[in-house]
Amino acid sequence: MTEYNFAYLDEQTKRMIRRAILKGLAIPGYQVPFASREMPMPYGWGTGGVQVSAAVLTPEDRFKVIDQGADDTTNAVSIRAFFERTAGVATTTTTSEATVIQTRHRIPEAALTEGQILVYQVPIPEPLRFLEPRESETRKMHELEEYGLMHVKLYEDISRHGHIATSYAYPVRVEGRYVMDPSPIPKFDNPKLGGMAAIQLFGAGREQRIYALPPYCDVVSLDFEDHPFDPSKADHPCGLCGAQDSYLDEVIVDDAGGRMFVCSDTDYCEARQMAGHRGKDAA
């Protein structure tokens, strides 16, 4: 495809996005406004992540895309095909072989390493949005480090339900300063955000925001001393590979209440099965 520049975006646009990324890395957790472009896929389909990936990809990169942890979900397939077509980069489903990983709603189970970049697709970058709908107000709250409202919300959850009733997009505090939305990953993934060796970049296309976590960044999930953060998951091993430590999808297998639990991270699960691990539902 020669009608478009490498990785679709023109170099001026990429430079603008790279500047936003660098600013984001310099101020971890701060939402940097950027002039998001219309992309050839709809807003809400990962246009922020796609723009960030387009800005960081080089011809030597090996690219992996996951949605819900899986490489073969339709939108992951579509985004991977987009970059195969517009950038001609090599792609992979193997987490350890990828240099750039674009993700929606999950962090891979296998620990990422230095030199890798994890790009998140973000729908609503503002962690305070559902407490205060006005952008002009929430930006002020971040400036003033005014996060009382968030703690009140979490406290009200506990008084109403006995637990903090947020199970995904669980808010974190970055380097003791900005409260950040980690994108709608399950809270099970939150502990992987902090101290990660890879660079983490967050792109919100429709909302025109980029933010970032540099390697080995301090990230703490908000909680209370007497209600510590609990990264829960389904209390089962994976039915296919037997893993005890991975995030699980619940799959309905019949209409009589039958169900099984399998790894959401398909690469992790397949690698374990290749290595001979078997779960109770494995063929």
Place this chain on the structure above:
Amino acid sequence: MYVAVKGGERAIENAHAWLAEERRGDTDVAELSVAQIREQLSLAVNRVMAEGSLYDPDLAALAIKQARGDLIEAIFLIRAYRTTLPRFGASEPVDTGAMLCDRRISATFKDLPGGQVLGPTFDYTHRLLDFKLAADGDVAAAPARTAETGAVPHVTAFLNREGLIEEAPHDDTPPPDLTRQPLEMPADRALRLQALARADEGFTLGLAYSTQRGYARNHAFVGELRIGAVPVEMDIPELGFAVEIGEVTLTECETVNQFKGSKTEPPQFTRGYGLVFGQTERKAISMALVDRALRWEELGEDNVGAPAQDAEFVLYHADNIQATGFLEHIKLPHYVDFQSELELVRKLRREAGADQVQEAAE
């Protein structure tokens, strides 16, 4: 036995093939040409150009064909295309006073210099289905006469001469560019107008209508509505002067709104403004009403909490490409998040159930 689902790639390919077939419809029926759409569905083409922010009737017609007539989808195709185009520069501001008007009406004066020109309007048609069109579409040529060449001055200028309407001071500040800078609040009027010019017609219409029904009423008269072609000039650095590079058809609406004044300032009418690509007068009038409602602060009016007064609400929700994308994305898989919600609700219910059993025992 459960096997992880594979084959998303083939499913997507097949879906696209099916879509292409459905788009074409019955092959016994002649295919629509892009030129037919451009010539015979021109108001759809105009809307796509306006909200797509790209003046190109052929591309807009192509987009409508490709989108199976879904105009928001067509607007999306145009937006995604325009964003890849290189920028050579900006044109000189167009002079709508020099417009060759196909239509020019004023609701505030019975007659005025330049005259009332109805032009090609639906306004006084009786909305009776014309079954003749189902058979053959031949039409008799409309009567024609030589166009008058006299100036068609803006109506607001007449009022301005008497000081009856607020000034619209000349301002050479380059306006911000919504497509090159992120939309940030507070937005000045130039930026608000730019966003409204590409805003969804339906959303803008609804907001404008709400002001008429009392949610920040500002009583608008259509001072003037004009539709016609204006030349576009661009300064060419190598030449050192501006040359005409083409022309665009625009719809411009200027409203004359309720006056303001005080003990020290005599009362004056105020203005609302709408300017949109193509013949798009519903949109241009709506835009002028919403523009006027958004000006409450600078005009010293009360914020009555109406949606049309809230710039952040209006501008962040007016773009149909953003809105439709985010709305429709909830079709995408969300099972990871749903799973974590399932676990949480199960846990809360388990504990609630345990409490009930305990209460019963006591």
